[in-house]
Amino acid sequence: MMTDKQKTLANEFSISGKGLHTSCLVTAVFKPAPENHGFKFKRVDLDGQPILEADANIVGDTSRGTVIQKGQARLSTIEHALAALVGMDLDNVLIEIDNQEMPIMDGSARMFAEAIEKAGVVEQDAEREYLEIKEKIVYKDPKTGSELIALPDDDYRLNVMISFNSSVLSNQFASLESLADFKKEVAPCRTFVFLRELEFLLQNNLVKGGDLDNAIVIMDREVSQEEMDRLADLFHHERIEVQKDKGILNNLDLHFENECARHKLLDVIGDLSLAGVRIKGRIIATKPGHGVNTEFAKLLKKEFQTRKRNDIPEYDPEKEPVMDVNKVKQFLPHRFPFLLVDKVTEITDDHIIGIKNVTVNEPFFTGHFPDEPVMPGVLLVEAMAQCGGLYVLHNKEEKYSTYFIRIDNVKFRRKVVPGDTLIFKMELTSPIRRGIANMKGLCYVGKSLVAEGEFMAQIVKN
Known part of the structure; x- marks a missing residue:
């Protein structure tokens, strides 16, 4: 999981111009926004100053640009500004706008990107969330042949292919291997x-x-x-x-021979930002357009929400652990045969993920049960409790212990048997106060939840 920080503007800035389709004179003021705010547009010219989120689920029209709408509040041609926000590595921005369409400027994202660079970007405290593409996700429009595919990759990368029934502009290809190149390679490309x-x-x-x-x-x-x-x-x-x-x-010269394909790539970045989450994966877009782009953004948004709702941690045995068993023993007093956490793979501000490899040599299998070895449920609870203890104690410089004073709502979903790898996720449910920690515990084998419970522990200095 990628775990860099969210970012916002260091200073606000404004851009004024005409709307492409309405010719309305419009001023957009881009302002810093708090953590987990996302990209939002405020129609300051309307009663109540309604806010329109950059959300694929409120896209109202895509025939001549991307339009978002809630009730009577509507905003058109948002894709270039959104592409610049993503391309310039931002997460949280409020755009106050005084008309119904974003300014078209020169038909690209260049002026937005330059203004962001001048205003500056600052890091925030909250972790940035990603939709990490684990397996192929596809959206295809059979009527047009347009297709968008998301594939696993270690960064956000895009390949775009356009095709028109035209002797002048038939097929073009464009790619972006890093958002670091957005301002130079993509932002200047005009519609x-x-x-x-x-x-x-x-x-x-x-x-x-x-x-x-x-x-x-x-x-x-x-x-x-x-x-x-x-x-x-x-x-x-x-x-x-x-x-x-x-x-x-002859009124203008091309910035690139494939400027048209690069502009379509720009549109894809802007439209896919409507998924509401950063993407880690490779996007391959064939004959993209605002309609298929935003439908694909809905798919990605749904995938992210499903994962977040299920919130199943993943275990990569090749990844170097945050704590190996020797480090674990520095914080927990437990020893054989009662140390039930082999390693820790992740620790964040509010949760910890630990691992226990269950082998047939576990001493409890001798009597539980000789002919049908099953890990006792009470030891699953103990293992989760130990993992929670590691979360509480991992940043203590002096010696402390945790004593669990309450365990509620414990449920067992399936048997744990030799050969299973247990993945524990212990999540803080409220801030630690007066030495009391409250946590929600989940125990998985693969993607299957095998046990869960709620834990309260007291932290005591030794």
């Missing part, structure tokens, strides 16, 4: 539009805030100069023509 789409949008009273400098216009058919002049006039732009070798208008 793009085909000429045929642009004409449709104009006819339907959309892209009212667009101009020819905040999008790459793909010219996938022959047009006359007269038509080009008319297009320039519609956007109050100086005369333009097609760059014949590239099939785009």
Whole structure:
């Protein structure tokens, strides 16, 4: 499990501009936020100043950008700002916005990223949570052929492939191996539009805030100069023509040959942030779009919530333990045959995970039972209690002992037999006060819960 710290802005900053589709003038103020806040948007122009969370479950529309909505409160085109927040390594930010659409700026995330860099990023005390991809997760839209896949990896990495029925823009590929490269490799990449789409949008009273400098216009058919002049006039732009070798208008130069694919990668980062959790894994997106992106974000969010609800600890025998058995013996007074924790694999601010390998040579199997060896339930409780004692004592410089003064709601779910590896999770249920610790204990074999209980212990100086 990755366990780095959450981050927020060191200082607030504001960005103003036009909304792409509404042409509304809008100012967005990005503010530091407390731990575990996430990304949230506050519509300060509406009564009650409603807050819209960056949450895939409140996505209301994806036809021309990602839109979140709660009741009558709505906010459009949030993906570029969200991509910048993730790409610049932030977790908790409040964005106060005074209109219904985020400013489009130059059609990329560059200005957001630069403003974040200037404002600064600070580390917070709380641990950052991750959705670690353990096995393949797939979402596919059979109508479009769009597909997103999440695979195990040791960091957040993305591969994006786009494909269009166009002689100018057919297939492109982009990848990002580290978010550390986001600002340079992805943030400057602008949105793009085909000429045929642009004409449709104009006819339907959309892209009212667009101009020819905040999008790459793909010219996938022959047009006359007269038509080009008319297009320039519609956007109050100086005369333009097609760059014949590239099939785009000459109003701008490409930052990268595959800028369109890189922009789609940018959109994927922004949309997947709606899962509400950092991702550790490789995302492979084929023909992505806001619709499939946000549906995939819902899948990832559901997976994370399911894991958190079940909260099953994982045991990697190759990982170096936090405490081996010799270290365990420095804190616990127990010895053979009553030391029931072999090692500790994780200790955080509120829980500990310990391991016990159950072998047929355990002395209690001699009488419990000779023909059907089963680990006594009372020893499962004792093992959990010892693991809880390690949590309480591991940071004490002087010698202390723990004496359990109350054990409640103990349940046994299945037998523990020779060959099982017990995984204990002891979690603090309230702050330690006046030398009293309250903990919830869980004991697993693999993903199966075998025992649980609630423990109260008194911490006594020797």
